[in-house]
Amino acid sequence: MKQSETSPSGAAVRPLRVSRVQSPLTGTTVVPGDKSISHRSLMLSALAKGTTHITGLLEGEDVLCTADAMRALGAVIHRHADGSWTVEGRGLGQLQEPADVLNMGNSGTSARLLSGILASHNMMSVMTGDASLRRRPMKRVIIPLSETGARFMSREGGRLPLAIQGSAEPKALEYRLPVASAQVKSAILLSGLNAKGETRVEEPVPTRDHTENMLKHFGVQISVEETSAGGRIIRLQGGQSLKAADVIVPGDPSSAAFIVVASLLVAGSEVVIENVGLNVLRTGLFDTLREMGGQIEVLNQRIEAGEPTGDLRVKASALRAVDVPAERASSMIDEYPVLSVAAAYAEGVSRFRGLGELRVKESDRFASTIALLEVNGVRTSVEGDDLIVHGTKGAIPGGGCVGTHMDHRLAMSATVLGMVADQPVEVDDTTFINTSFPGFFELLNRIGAGLAA
Ligand SMILES: O=C(O)C1=C[C@@H](OP(=O)(O)O)[C@@H](O)[C@H](O)C1
Ligand SMILES: C=C(OP(=O)(O)O)C(=O)O
DSSP: OOTTOBOTTSSBOOOEEEOOOOSOOEEEEEOOBOHHHHHHHHHHHHHSBSEEEEESOOOSHHHHHHHHHHHHTTOEEEEOTTSOEEEEOOOTTOOOOOSSOEEOTTOHHHHHHHHHHHHTSSSEEEEEOOTTGGGSOOHHHHHHHHTTTOEEEEETTTEEEEEEEOOSSOBOOEEEOSSOOHHHHHHHHHHHHTSBSEEEEEESSOOOOHHHHHHHHTTOOEEEEEOTTSOEEEEEETTOOOBOOOEEOOBOHHHHHHHHHHHHHSTTOEEEEEEEEOOTTTOHHHHHHHHTTOEEEEEEEEEETTEEEEEEEEEOOOOBOOEEOGGGGGGGTTOHHHHHHHHHHSBSEEEEOOOGGGGGSSSOHHHHHHHHHHTTTOOEEEETTEEEEEOOSSOOOBOOEEOOTTOHHHHHHHHHHHHHSSBOEEESOOGGGGGTOTTHHHHHHHTTOOOOO
């Protein structure tokens, strides 16, 4: 593909040819801030009274979309020269009607969480996104949020653009999640903040709990109860005011994932990644890689702003196949594309169970992960929602051209695959990496990847 071509978003396409890395990856590094926590810090601080200082905010395009949206809703948001941010909140119920369409770019988290806030404020708003986001299902939030009294108009199938008439007197919801989704859970909890009475969300499988943790950090009383079946029930009373509270965002474990897998696979590597968020509802990949024989050590474990954090020391390791249970999927839902690269390099046949949710991410990640492997000579098979990867014992043929379909995680996984494949790998477009991991190639090159990017 030529440099002059444009992606479906209209931006210039940036293809990349990735060749096998010739020497070990070494050194100490840090990855950018956690995307989930960054979104929530901007949304909750805009709903709070007072000024919140945020350090370590991810300055990726997804989070910048959230910042723009919260500005359009009346929050005053500044980035300072030292990279920290301040948000002067409006207070709950005090958001202003946005004067124009809110553009959520490539970001499902922005669109779904914000829909909970917009539905519970008495105003009219319209939300859109890029071609990838406009394909993704929004009914999962529209259906429950309609019960609050808010009205939604969307394209066929509940797709963006979405018009929302927020409710003047939002009703509190009682809702059991039909899919394991932290975005849906969070949308309902955020709408419950400005509703009358108790909001109750039950999740059959625990999902990332950053919204719950950060609500507590902003002074909201919220109860979390474990059910006998292994799920959780979360309750909060509407009408509690949020108080500005400074936030320190840890490094994103979902970004660290690419550096961890690359360091495990490139022979002789030893890399330390400092300040990685280690919330147990996010670390399924690291557990899985350890089961495969990966040497990943946690150093300097601590709690920072309510979230477990630590440094990871990763040493190149011979990996063997793994069988990942469906119950683990929500703790590593964004990590399957890069796990599949590790499994392709490992010895033996791996199985990842229960991956239905991968079909509704930035791309259909079930299909695009299979294509990533197959086009590079790695055998896969599918049984229902299970993905089976036939490991090559360190001999991934490579030589393929990978279609990334506006999906940052596909582009980064393809890069890692190219770094250890026998033949160079073409990645059709790397522009979307900036949604979650600005500086990805620079970081890899600092630890010795020698990429031409
Ligand atoms: O709540 C969040 O910040 C996220 C939840 C997950 O999505 P789902 O809620 O759709 O599983 C994840 O895939 C996404 O990257 C971020
Ligand atoms: C699925 C992802 O994000 P979002 O849903 O916010 O687009 C992701 O970052 O992998």
